[in-house]
Every structure is written in structure tokens, then in C-alpha cells.
Amino acid sequence: MAELQIEKPRIGVFVCHCGINIGGVVNVPQVVKYAQTLPDVAYAEGNIYTCSAEGIDSIKRAIKEHSLNRVVVASCTPRTHEPLFRGACVDAGVNPYLFELANIREQCSWVHMREPTKATEKAKDIVRMAAARASFLMPQQESEVPVETTALVIGGGISGITSALCLANQGFKVYLIEKEPELGGMLRKIYKLYPTDEDASKVLHASVEAVMSHKNISVLTSTTTKAVNGYIGNFEVTVLKNAQEHKFKAGTVIIATGAVEFRPTNMYGYDKYDRVLTQVDLEQVLKSGKAAVDKFFKPQTVAMIQCVGAREEKPPRSYCSRLCCMVAVKNAMLLREWYPSSEVYIIYQDMQTYGKDYEDHHRKAREAGIRFINYTKENPPQVAPLPNDRLKLTVYHALLGEKRELNCDLIVLSTPLVQQEGAKELSKILKVPLGQDEFFLEAHVKLRPVDFATDGIYVCGTAHGPKDIGEAISQAYAVSSRAAGPMANRKVRTEAITAVVDKERCIGCRMCENLCPFGAHRVEEGKSTVIEALCKGCGVCAAACMRRAISMKHFTDDQIMAEIKTAFIMEAPKPPASSNLEGGT
Amino acid sequence: MSQYEPRIVGFLCNWCGYAGADLAGTSRLSYPTNIRIIRVMCSGRVEPAFVLNAFENGADGVLVAGCHPGDCHYRSGNQHAEKRIEKTKKLLDVVGIGSDRLRLEWVSAAEGEKFASVIKDFTEKLRVKGPSWLGKEPSGASAKQSVKEPIHDILKRTKALYCQECGKCSSSCPVTRLDPLYSPRLAVEKALIGLEDDVLTDKGLWSCLTCYLCRQRCPLDIEYDELIRTCRAKAAASGIVGNCSHEGVLFSLSRLMAHPETRQNRLEWVPKEAEIAKTGEVLYFTGCLPYFNVVFDDINVSNVEIAQSMLKILNAAGIKPVLLENERCCGHDLSFAGDRQNFEKLAKMNMAAIMETHASTVVTTCPECYRTLKTDYPELLGQPKFEVLHASEFLSSLIDGGKIKFPGKLGMKVSYQDPCRLGRHMGVYDSPRKVITSIPGVELVEMNRNRESSLCCGVSAWMGCGRHSKQMQMERLAEAKGTAADLLVTACPKCQIHLNCALSEKLPVSKEEVAIQTCDLSVLVARALNLTQSSDKMEMIKK
Amino acid sequence: MSEKPSVLVIGGGIAGIQASLDLAGRGFQVYVLEETPTIGGRMAQLDKTFPTMDCSICILAPKMMECFRHPNIKLLTYSELKEIKGSVGNFRVKILQKPRYVDGTKCTGCGTCAEHCPVEVPNEFDMELGMRKAIYMPMPQAVPRCMTLDKENCIDCKLCTKMCRAGAVDFQQEPQDVNLKVGAIIIATGFNQYDPSEIVEYGYKKNKNVLTALEFERWVCASGPVAGHLLRPADGGIPKRIAFIQCVGSRGTKFGAPFCSSVCCMYATKEALIIREHAPDVQVHIFYNELRAFGKGFHEFVNRARTEYGVNYIRSRPGEIKEDPRTKSLTIWYDDTFTREIKSLNDVDLVVLCPALLPRESNRKLAGIMGIELDECGFFKVVHPLLAPVDTTVPGIYVCGYCQSPKDIPDSVAQASAAAARAAEALTLVQVQRTE
């Protein structure tokens, strides 16, 4: 390794066309040609897809043939492709940290599609910056961190219960914490499940039993999360149960905190009239049994209004809540079953009965004579009081072009699921983000649906967004798989980007210690020391150190300065540019 | 018999006949009390339907009296009357009532005496002839049998409950495209949210052609044709009827045929040399061709030619087909017009008559008879032992079996109009095409809209013929003309009637754009077999 | 019993890949069975993915490579399942590896053979819009990177053998039986697209400017048959007006499938955005029935398409598409259901049909081999749709992705991890029982 540092940099540059994603805007051959003229660049070539097996082979071949010791790939964002190219370097015997990505797609070709000439110039600059930085790159060693084989599952609804059980069955220890005195979450409020028509309480009961009796699961109810410190494999968890702190270690953390139903205050007379309920209100009424409802009243005409407080113009509730249409269909059918002479209307915008079972159910509801009336956002239904507790619902049937007045004795509002109140706090404790919709934001919408950017923390169920029980349970199993990975291996590799203190320069001023939010700096015997496992590599300390004693691995001052100096070719626009790249120094 | 008093309905023209009758009165001339008089402004006003309706309602005789030729207050009204009465007499002969029960007389304002004697004479003749069988049981103008099925059940049975309100039906419907007031989607949607009355009283209910295009395309297979048929029956039960074309004369005839006592003379068209049987394997169900021949004698179609051609082909193939002497209307039109009662009567009688012949195969040249016999009768009466084939299917099998062989080449391009009932309703698209293309020298050129997407000829069940029908017919004819075909072949007598009717009227466009010779499939085949003489036009096409 | 516990994953699409990576990542031995010459599945054919508009192959290719490079994963591409015996913890599997007639250990995937091959046939990967040779690689990012010789179309000229410097072409190759012992099985066979040609009024296959959605994905994909240029298929002209039609053969009882394919509204929106980006002056119309944008960020995505990108959404299932035989342009007749007007959209250059996505026909055969059940639509039946969403009717056999029920990529990925978790759970329990 030491030899590498002395060795003169020999950089290989690989410029990707990415089909036409880059090549359609940026003149790739020009960039390649230009790269060949850069200092320390020993080799440059263009590839149709550098990420293809062919591209990877080409990198490996070039490393061998041209004795390269630094690699720059000019293609897309390092956020997705760095691991792949680093892997190629490793295969060819080059330390992965001697690799640099020049992002000429997301931050060049895709944002300058109509300015090909300028984009090409910019791409050259970006490649130049990357090559300059590459000259200063140093090999780094990744280290392994042991992983505690215990999982913390936050939230004791059906998602949390399912993932706890799945992990426990695989032999991992699980702490399942629930803020309420009882497990069960939203399911406790629900009457029947769709599309299987089972009693929610029965289903729940069986799962709760299994959790309570499992030897690998510790259930803590009436418990909240107070602090989670540490990192994957080594989380130090502090929870509060009855104002008493409990501490334990966990290797992974699963968020399964669920969601709550939106209360439609000031909408459709929800606060004004007793006969306006939400779907969850209705579930609870139904749960009391038919006889009890009979005493209350026998519905003749019921209207259910969809998308109340959902699909709004602006966030946070600009989303479709996914399951309300099916809930309405389910409850409408139930009411028709109990009161066959009643008329039940579902007043909807777009029936979201996707997939197979729901579409089947939707068809059955139509067959059963549930009446569907389409309304548009511009023409929402109006509620007005009538004598005898009845309500007049005026609705414009958008597809028929006719106004209808329904004399209702019950109006049910289908409102969306929204995030729990405590989610913001939890997101801060765990340092994981919430999205615009206030639900937890996963690492990648498409391919990492239950992961966070932060390793070792996962999300499932409605904490991630509205979904039905089957989908929540699928996710609950999914997080179990994701969390089981590092725990089964009992170790993870961590990145090598940490702070290093130059003991010679350090005067022990404690600036870094005070600044570091992770407690990674400890001043002992007048000098600062970095605890690598705690250091997250942000570099706040390095920027603050008056003595310039702190260096950030892989983001050293030299490396950043090299980029600053090569960002633009610094000479007058006239006369024409010379090829002096070092202009400015 | 001694109590029998003939009931006579008299249509008198205002200027001569009625004045003559008045004169008889002022002159105190007595005549029998058997006549009831209806005043019309001109004898030319009297339609065949009036006459048939009078008989349907129990009249034993109908008298029409107008001015003498040359004296008509409206110049030539009485000449029209003469032609119409002639036509009506023919219909009365075929349907078995007999032309002698209808009498046309010229009675001037001065001929009070003549009027009285005509009445006396007609009454006596009718007394001798005896009562019309219809007098015993008037069939009535509309069926009053109520449809008990609730609208929800109808919607369920026809799958309309599944409607996704997507608009595929309405954007396919040839009527909606021309007449935005009618939309299959809106009709279903109204029914779905409980506006039943709106559906039944909507004029649109009668605009539907039941052409099946919407059902063909509906992803949920909503049986729109059936829904319309049932709703019409429901509407009819509450006294709402559609607008019948030809003043309902064809419905009258169908209802007359529904009378059990009816004895028709419907085999007049059968050529002497033809071989037919009373019982046998193959039965040829002619349909209403003998009636159409009379009603539509003025629009350049010869309907019995279809039957004659078919008969000749069958004979040429060595088949001696059974023809029913008292075959009745299949009831298709009544059924689609909401008259369930008479439809059921017809179905039962036809079925019984067919069973008596021991036929195992029933061939029809009419797609409506085909649909009715093949699906509607079995639905009502159970699956019979015989098989029903459309002429195209039967001819196709004759060709396959080598039973008929075409002697020479015809040398022409033809296009083919898919009848709704044969195509979309029954799924028969290939056989007629196969028959056409197996005639040597005949090239089939398809219109843009063909097979499943074919355009209807514009009218069905003799209802609601109007501006939009004519527009559709023009569109279709132009499409046919656009193929550069010499001949437009149809496999449905009604398609031919409707398209020819459009051509026989004043055209809204130049003749070159639309005028095309039409021809029934059986007629084409018979000519290709040299079994009938080609008309002059066919000769021209050949050249 | 010191052997690593192992799992067979049937299907090398994104669901199969995710399940494999999860299991391999925790030390299980994984065998991936794939019937085509490459893993990647449907996602590899897509141009972009909604709602992030990530380039599909860009985010998938690293995962495919990871599978290929993973020491715990063995890919069995171009293979068929023949037989399964045994039960959870101890399945004995017989697989037939079809001959590629190319030696995978020698082939570098350079493609010289294909350059010289004289036989051109429609490329299945490009939905047969583009051509490939008789010796071919379905796509540039194919994994494994090995050519395949399609014997059905080969004319035996042996030019490939002559041209191959690595000497990889091997006409003597025979089908090979592979016998495996696995503890659990995960099925992830994905979907097939319904062929809408029986819906005659839309003129698919008759009118050249009518494409299906998957065809369109290939059509606009940079690595597709026309290198991502937005063109009229009939004549290569520049389109000005493009329309999408939803629910072609889905949500119906007559043609195709009774269910909703769950993804079409979204991918049509995505494709509309791709078009507007490619060519901002092209009008895009989407005919929909019920706009199903129920996933995370989906409704917002549709709103953006509507307001920022000017995509025109029309609530209607069009009645028919008519082609002008001269210009090949299309007219769409539809009922604008909100205004109740029957209208025609004229001069449409390209119509994209969004057909039902059906479970694969071959599921029936697989189900027979494994003794598990399918539902009436051909999806693999699960024990309980809510509580056991990935457990088939046989213990130890799990299912994930579209072949279980219609779903999009994130749901498939989540379910794939779920199936992996269930497989791991089952294998752990089996091990515990054995040691006890």
C-alpha cells in the first residue's frame, strides 16, 4: 500500500455514452480525446454502457494493460453506481478508494439537453475535476464491525408483530415496543377484514398470542423510544416505560409505527352532525354488532364520500390513500347485508380497486346493487340538515351530468391514513427522513422500498405510506429479510471515510469534541482521538479545526482544493483558450 | 250463424264519398246498420295499415270510398288509393283474410243511392262469406302482458350492473354518433342509479338498433340488446310504444299471423317446376319474404327471388325441402318491439309446425329468423331436435360436399355487408365469405368496416327509420362504392331492402358516390349456378 | 449436514434477483432458474421507471451484475424446471439446461459471431420490433455475458464457428440435466402481456401505428430498435400527437382478464412524460377509466404530468380506432364521459395500447410439477392473501412478484424480500428440528 502512495498516478478515464442518455447530448469522443490530454491520465476510452459487463471487463483490461492505478468513470451518479465500479477496480487489484466517478449524466447531459456544445464543455470540466481529484486519492481500508443479533421493532401493530415473529423464528432476539398499553395498533379498531371477510380481532388475537409466548421476543408496551445512538450492528437504545428508562443494545432497528386515520374537522359537517362518521368510526359502530346498531337506527339511505381530505392540491395530503375505496366497498356490502332494503351510495372520484381480489370485490359490490356516483374535485357533494336527524346530500353525478339529492340517514367519510404525531420526533431520534407526505421516506422508491439510506434501520407497514394488511405484512416480512442479513452474518463492512487527527498539530482545544454530534472525538491527554466506529465521516470537525490537524479520509483538503482549482479554465475568453490546465495556480 | 252481422269499417273521402253518404241520409235512403264510417280528406289517405288494423280489431270487411277517377279534389289522390288498395288486397290474400273483404268504390257527392246500394251489397256478400276469424279474439294493437322482472334483476341478468361507465359503447354506437340525445351508456347509468322511469320513457329506448356493436365491444359483455328488448317490453306494458316504420303494416301482419286461426296462402311464389315436400330432412323457413315482396315492390328489390333462388339451389343439390304451408312470422320484430305476448304465440306455433315435419335441419335465408329460431325459441321452449342453419352455412356445406358445382366464371368484384343478426349476434362471418369466394371469378373486396366492426343497415325491427337511418345508409353505400365493387352482396333481405330504399329516394349526394347494385347471397349463388336468368344489370356487370 | 442451506429461485426478474440477493447476502446458497438466456426480466425491457423516472436498466444492471458476481449465487439461465420431489428442507430438483451451442467459459460476449451471422430474426427482447441474429445476446447488459445460438433459426453455415477467436461455438452441445438439493423454493415468474389483436376495433397488428405498451417501452428506449428516437412506426415520420389507451383487455369479462393490472395508469403517465421530454411539442392524451395512482408519490406524479407537463387525461374507453389508409394516421372515437360528448381525436400518429398483464401460461406447468395451486386467473394461490401473502399451498414453496397478483416494482421487490424472509424462516426451523 505504501508503495502506491509514492507511485506516480496513472489514471484511466472511461467515458460512458449511456446509450444516448449522455452520448445524445455530450460529444463523448471529444471528451475522451480531451481526457487523454489531462495530467496523469494514462489512458482514456469511451463505452456505450460502462456499467455493462463489457464495460466492466474493459476497465479491468485497461487497468492491466496500461498499469493504471487510478480509475475515473465519467457516467452517472456515484450514489447508485460507485459500488459497481469500485468492485471492478478491486477485481483488477486497485484499491476501491482510488476510484472516482465524474457525474456527467444527472448533473450534465440530463440538465443541459438543449445545449450540447456547452454541455460537452462542462463534461470536460467535470472529467478534469475528477481526474485532478483522482491524482490525490489514497487507498483506504474498509473495516468490519460486529453486529448485535438483536432487533428493535418499534410499533406493535400487525406489521411490527409480523416482523418480530419472523425474526424471532430465525433465532434473533427481538425487542417489540408499543406506545399503547396493548398490542394491535389499527387492527384493534377494525371490524372485518377485506377481502377475506374475517373478524379483525380474531386474526389479531392469534398473532398477539404468538408474540407474547415467543421466547425470543421481549414485548414492552406503554413504551416509547427515547434515544437511539450508535450505528448498524451497535445501536444503543434507550426506551421509556412508565417514566422509567430501559437501555439495551440492538443490531438493527425496524420502524413499524403505523398510521392514523385523518380526522376531517370542518368537512362535510363532520363536527356538526352526529350522522356523519368516518370509516373508522363506522367500523367501531359495526363492531358493536347488528343488534346494537339496530337500537341506534336502521339505515335506509347511506352515502359514502371518498377522498375526503386526500388527493389535495398541496402536500402533505396530496396522495391517494390507497385502501379507502376498498374499505368503503367492504362496509357498503356489509350494510347491505345487514339492511337489504337500504340503498348504499359510494360517491367516488376514481375507484382504486386495483389488482385481482379488489376488482373482483368491486364487481361484486355492483352486483349487490351498491350505487356508484362519480364526482369531481371541482364539484364536491354538499351536506345540509333535514328534520329527524336526516341529512340532505346534494351530489353532481359527473358522468351522467345530473344533480341528485339523496335523503340520507348516514354519511360516511372515507379519509386517508396520515402519519402518527410522534413520527417527526422518531425521525429525528433515528436520523431518518420523512417525505413530503410526512411518511417515512425509504432509500429508493423503486429498488429499496423498505431500507433507509442509513444502514441498519428499516421501515414497514403504514409508517411508510398507506397500504392494506396484506401489503403491510409483505413489507413486514421484507424488513425481516433485510434486517436478518447483517444479523445472520454477525458483521458488516463499514466505509472507510472517517476523520483522522494529526497528533502533531492538535493542541487539544476541544473544538472538534464540542462540535461532533456523534461523540466520535474524545480529547485524552491533550490530544483528540477519533473513535472510528462512531465517526460518520461528515467532516464538520475538519472544516472547523483551527490548526488544520483534522483530515477527512477520501475528502482531504488536497482533494477538494484540486477540484476547486480545476473547475474552470481560468483565462480570458479572448484570445482563444490555451491548453494550460494549471491556470490559476 | 243467424245472429251473424258483418262488421264493416268504411273510410270515406270528405269531398265525394262522405258527401255521397250524407246525400243518402238527406234522401232518407236506408241501408244496413253494419257500417261504421271514418272520414278522411281523401281516399289517398287510407294506408294499408289502416285496413289491416281494422281487421286486427275485428272488422269483417273494409270499404274505401273516393271520388271517381278524374274527379279527385286533390287531383290524383284516388289514383294512389287505387294502387294502395291493390297492394293491400294482395297482402290480405297472402295472410288469408282474402282480398274480397276489402272493397274500393268510387262514390260521388251525387251518388247517395250508389252509396246505399254498395253498403247493402257488401253487407250481403260478407254475410254469405261468414265472419272473419279475427272477430272472435281481437289481438289488439299492443301487448298488455306486463314484465314482472324488476329492473335490478334485468340489470343483473344482462350484466349491466357491472357497467364501468367507460363510454366504449356510446363511442361505438352508430346512432349516438349521429344523435347525441341517445347514448347506451347514459341509459344504463340512469338505470343503475335508480332512475328507472327515465329509462322507460326515454325516446332513446326506441332509437337503439340492437345492432350489437356496443355489446361486441363492451369489455364486460353487457347484453345491451337484451336489456333494450326487455326494457321495451316493460315500456310497452305501460303503453309506451316506439315509432314504427311503414305505419306498422308489418307489425300488423305479424300480429295477424300470431292468430291461431290464420290460414295463409303464402306459397304462391313457388315455381311450378320446383320440388317441395311436406315432411323431410331439410326444411326451408322462408320468413316474411312473400309479404316483403308486396310491401316493397316499388324499391327495386324482388324478395321472393331470394326464396326462389334458394329453392332452386336446394333442388339442384338434390334436396326436396319442406316448405310450411302456414309458416308464421318468426316474431323477431315483435320481440324487439316489446310485444312479448304475440312473439310467444308465434314461437309456439312455428315450433309445433316444424316438429310435425320431422325436419332435422332448418335453413333460413333471413338472419333474423336464424337468430330467433336458433337462440330465442330454445330459450323460451327448450332445445328442439332440429339444427338451424343460415343459408350461408348450408350453402357452404353444399359446396364443401361437392353437392353444387359452379359451371363457369362470373367475373366480378363484390363486397359483402355483414347483417347484424348473422354477424355480431350469431358470430357467422366466415361462411358467407367462403360461399362468395368459392364462386369462380368472383373477387371479394372488403369494406373498411367489416365483420365485427360492420355498420348496420340503419333500421332494425321496422322501427325508428328516419334521418339518421338514411345517413347511415348513405355512409355504408359510399363505403361499399369505395371498394370499387360491382355488387354489394348481403345475406339479409332487410339489409337489401333498407339499402335499396335509400337508393330509390332522392339522394343527398351524387349518384356516382353511392349507387351500387345489391344482391342477396342466395340469388348470387343461383345465378352463378345458371339456375335463374341474370337480370340486365348483372349482364352489364359481367361485361 | 454441514452444507449451506440452499434455495431455488424460479425466475430471474427483479423479484427473483432481490430474493436471491437477500438470501445470498446472509450466507444461503441460491440457484436462480431463468428460462431466457439472460436474467433481468421485464424490468430490463423498460425504458424508465415511475415515479422517479430512473433509467430502468441503469438501476437494474448493477443488481444483475451483483447476482452474477455473488459467490453464493449460481445462475441457471436458458433452463427449464423438469421435476421436483421431496418437501421443505429437502427438495430434490431436476433442471434441464438447454444447449446454447456456445461454451460459456470461453465466450467473451464480443459479438463478432453475431456480426457475421447471416440470419436475421425478430428480437423477442425488443418485442420483435427489432432484429437479432440467429446467434445473439438479447441485450447489451445481458447477464451472463454469453452468446446463445438459436438452433431453430440457424442455417448451419458455421460462419460463427469460423469467426469466433475464442473457439466458443460448440455445435455438439447437448441438453444437460442439473440435479439440485434445496431446502426451499421461491417462485417469481412475472407476467406476460395480453395480445390485444382480438379486440379488433383497436386494429392492433393491422394498423402499424398502434403499439402495445411494452413495444413502446422498447421503441423509445435508447438501446431499443430505433435507438430511442420518437418515430411513427408506420413510416418513421415525426409524431405530433400520441395517445394511450388504458385497460385494453383488463377489467373485463369478455377479452383478456377480469382484474386490474395495477401498473398501467402509472406507466402510461411515465411514458407520457418521456414523450414530453423527448419532444415538448408532441401532444399526449391518456384515455383512462379510473386513474389508479395509489402508490407512494403516484398521485402527485400524475398531477405533475397533468399540470407541469400538459398531459391530457380523458376519462373514456375509446370505441374504435380508424386508420386513414393513405396517411396511416389514426382517428380515435371516444365518449368524453365528463361532458358526455362523442368526439373524435384526429391525426393521431401513434396509439399505445396498455394491455392486461397476465400471469404466464407456463405457471400451469410449474404448478403441476410442484403440486401447488393456481387461482382461476392463473396466479399462484397463497394460503391467505392478507396474513400469508407469500406462502403457497405447499410448505417451503414461496411466491413473490407479479405472478402472485398484479403489482409494481417496489411492491414486487418488497414481496421478494418477504419471500426470502419466509424461506429463511422455514430453513431455520428445519435446521432447529434437525439438531433437536
Added chain:
Amino acid sequence: MADQFEPRILGFLCNWCSYAGADLAGVSRISYPTNIRIIRTMCSGRVDPLHVLEALRQGIDGVLVTGCHIGDCHYITGNQACEKRVKFLKDTLDQIGIDSRRLRLEWVSASEGGKFARVVKEFIEEIRQLGPSPLRKEILESASQ
């Protein structure tokens, strides 16, 4: 000369929010001018005043620093440290005669591709108004002539 002036902008983007936001701008094809060059740092807190000063010394016309929104920092408080430093730097710049508007701090999250593009556009326009940096090589050279 003035209308031909194309500002040279250097952007320091934190890895977790702003760099991802810039990626999202790309993925969403939201165009902005080509004048910016980007340096990725793990956190906006890594941006050392010296880095900014060096950039300006190089003759760069404007420096944009972007990080996660306050409260969203992947490193909890890195962006707060950054905020303080930028404030301090701005004061310094004014004192040494460089318009402090040449340094700009913005919060851009991973989901704000549109905002990133807008910020870049606005900043470029602002710098265009301010004119070339007085430290530009050619200006210094012409001044010394």
C-alpha cells in the same frame, strides 16, 4: 462584453440531500444553465472557509453551498455549523471588498430537484448582474497592464 459574460459558479453539495437533489433535477430533466461545476462533500459542514476563499481566489464568480434543510442533516447538526461559517465568511468578504452576494447558502433536500435547478438559475442571474469577479485572472491582468 457585459452581455457575453458567463458567470462561473462553483457548487459545494452535501452528499445526502443536495447532491441527491441535483441528481433528481437530472432524473426529472429539469434544465438549468451550464455555468455551475459541482464538488461533492459528505456534509455541508465539511465546507471549509478556506475552500470558499480559494475558489474566489481562483477567479470563480460565485460560490454556492447547499445542504440538507435544518433538522434534516444526515449528521444531525453539520448544516448548522455550515450556516454559522457562511455567515462569518460573508462578513469577511464584505470587509475585503468582495460582494458577499457572491457566496450563497441554500437548503436543498433530496426531493427538491426543481428547487435545485431554480436556485442555480437564480444565482447565475444574480452573479450575472454583479458582473465578473474582481479576482478574475483576465481582470487582474488588464488592471496590471
